[in-house]
Amino acid sequence: MRKNVLRTGAGAVAILMAAAFLSACSTSATTGAAGAQPPKVAMKSSLGKGEGQLNIIVWAGYAEDGSNDKTVDWVHPFEQATGCQVHAKVGDTSDEMVQLMRTGQYDGVSASGDATLRLIYAGDVAPVNTKLVPNYKTISTFLKNGNWNSAGGQMYGIPHGWGANLLMYDPAKVTTAPDSWSAVFDKSSAYKGKVTAYDSPIYIADAALYLMKTNPSLGIKDPYSLTTKQLAAAVSLLKQQGTNVSEYWSDYTKEVQAFESGTSEIGTTWQVIANTINADAKVKVDTVVPKEGATGWSDTWMVSSKAKHPNCMYEWMNWITSPKVNAQVAEWFGEAPSQTLSCAQTSDPEFCATYHATDADYASKIHYWTTPQKQCVDGKGDNCTTYAQWVNAWQSVKG
Numbered sequence: 001m002r003k004n005v006l007r008t009g010a011g012a013v014a015i016l017m018a019a020a021f022l023s024a025c026s027t028s029a030t031t032g033a034a035g036a037q038p039p040k041v042a043m044k045s046s047l048g049k050g051e052g053q054l055n056i057i058v059w060a061g062y063a064e065d066g067s068n069d070k071t072v073d074w075v076h077p078f079e080q081a082t083g084c085q086v087h088a089k090v091g092d093t094s095d096e097m098v099q100l101m102r103t104g105q106y107d108g109v110s111a112s113g114d115a116t117l118r119l120i121y122a123g124d125v126a127p128v129n130t131k132l133v134p135n136y137k138t139i140s141t142f143l144k145n146g147n148w149n150s151a152g153g154q155m156y157g158i159p160h161g162w163g164a165n166l167l168m169y170d171p172a173k174v175t176t177a178p179d180s181w182s183a184v185f186d187k188s189s190a191y192k193g194k195v196t197a198y199d200s201p202i203y204i205a206d207a208a209l210y211l212m213k214t215n216p217s218l219g220i221k222d223p224y225s226l227t228t229k230q231l232a233a234a235v236s237l238l239k240q241q242g243t244n245v246s247e248y249w250s251d252y253t254k255e256v257q258a259f260e261s262g263t264s265e266i267g268t269t270w271q272v273i274a275n276t277i278n279a280d281a282k283v284k285v286d287t288v289v290p291k292e293g294a295t296g297w298s299d300t301w302m303v304s305s306k307a308k309h310p311n312c313m314y315e316w317m318n319w320i321t322s323p324k325v326n327a328q329v330a331e332w333f334g335e336a337p338s339q340t341l342s343c344a345q346t347s348d349p350e351f352c353a354t355y356h357a358t359d360a361d362y363a364s365k366i367h368y369w370t371t372p373q374k375q376c377v378d379g380k381g382d383n384c385t386t387y388a389q390w391v392n393a394w395q396s397v398k399g
Helices: 017-023 075-082 096-099 112-122 135-136 201-214 228-241 252-261 273-279 311-319 321-332 342-345 389-397
Strands: 053-058 085-090 108-111 158-164 166-169 195-198 245-250 266-270 287-289 294-304 364-370
Touching: 017 389, 053 311, 053 321, 075 311, 075 364, 096 108, 096 112, 108 112, 108 311, 135 311, 158 273, 158 321, 158 364, 166 273, 166 364, 195 201, 195 252, 195 364, 201 228, 201 294, 201 389, 245 252, 252 273, 266 273, 294 311, 311 321, 321 342
Parallel strands: 053 085, 053 108, 195 245, 195 266, 294 364
Antiparallel strands: 108 294, 158 294, 166 266, 166 287
16 A cells, blocks of 8 residues: 555545545434335345436545546546536545435435445445446455345345454553553553543443443343443443543544554554555554454445436445455555455556455444444444444543
């Protein structure tokens, strides 16, 4: 991955990864209708001629047209190949994306897992006919039919890119390599005052995952399916952790600065952040997926149920997950590509190994962001807490 991909300078604000993933920081309480099955929305059975236009909502960095870097452009080649002129609207949070999709003005969206179920259960997106997306066949199997991108065995999108929320540490300060999230959650942590944590309601799932593995009496089976009691336990752990935390981060550059200045020595991170720090070479950091596993994200291209240009949207989903283009996006953005054939197309021959792109065993340790809702996403009942409750709970953690 090229160092300049990491968004510093004039183009950085629009492309910051924090904006790309920071769905969870928003205070909106918007949720989709929770139920066993989403509302019936027609699925496209065949493709016709492109409508000549495409209106999409994207995370910054997902629809590059050369304006940020003239060498980074997969939009104009798509337009030339299909005749579909792309109009991309950058969304800063998942809540914003959900609201934009509900206007009916957009054909599709690159949704993260804490938005997807809201869109599905509100009827804002249509089920996707994967047979109409040829490149779907060679997308990593472990990204298909997930709790966050399907319902009732039906895919509601095409997987785009993914990554894990890792434990990062400075080995010069953390001399015994950690193998557990206890390093940041234990009230007697040796790194009190030097811990950093992700500033987001979805971070509650990290605490829930730790409790799921270390306190089985709570009965947590899925970190996104929490009863009121289980949510309270996770919040209690996070409040306890607060005494260890030096600062919470949402802008990834803030975490880079914290480690380079010594303010933080250990905490949750993304692989691209670790790469940035090690490339700067002011300090060295290591990362690990702890023995309890980790949370993570998997973004999905979804088609609006009100799409005015559905043929162009299907063309786009196939284009963006084609081997060469998916490789370009992954390297520019700093994530694992969903397309298995992309690994032969990356400019850095070690890129897929660094991001564990096709490593199913690694991927099995990740619990991908999934929208909390009353209808438990693990299928155990309808007594789980909603995203709105998580937002309120996170506010109580932050005080």
